[in-house]
Amino acid sequence: MxxxxxxxxARLGFFLVAFVVVGLVSSIWLExxxxxxxxxxxxxxxxSAVASFILLGRxxxxxxMSMKARADKMHARYEAARSAEDVD
Structure with a gap:
């Protein structure tokens, strides 16, 4: 994965847990x-935004890092295609 x-x-899970907890607590006082x-x-x-900022740093x-690696790979392919185009 x-x-x-x-x-x-993980972010979606944090939101769902926070939604359920806040909903249950607020149902005590509110309709x-x-x-x-x-x-x-x-x-x-x-x-959930604060919790994910604190807990999901790693x-x-x-x-x-994975997005940077993918961007570097795409940039390398672009440069290779550009240099091959210049040679022709």
Whole structure:
């Protein structure tokens, strides 16, 4: 599994857990409606963003390294094609 997909799934998991927890806690005091759902989603998004920033640093670095390696490989192929074009 690619590092990007693992990181994305981890972020989605953090959001879902935060959404469920915030939803359960808020259901004690609030009735569920579309506005409440939107606020719960926004609060869960903020919580999951902070949690992933703190807890997923190593995964984020792996994603950055794999993206850099892919970009370097694409750049090398581009340069090879460009230099071959110049020779013709």
């Amino acid at each position: 690619s590092p990007f997909l693992r990181y994305t799934l 569920w409606n579309s506005v409440t759902g939107l606020w719960i989603a926004l609060i869960a998004l903020a919580i 995964m984020r670095d792996e994603v950055a």
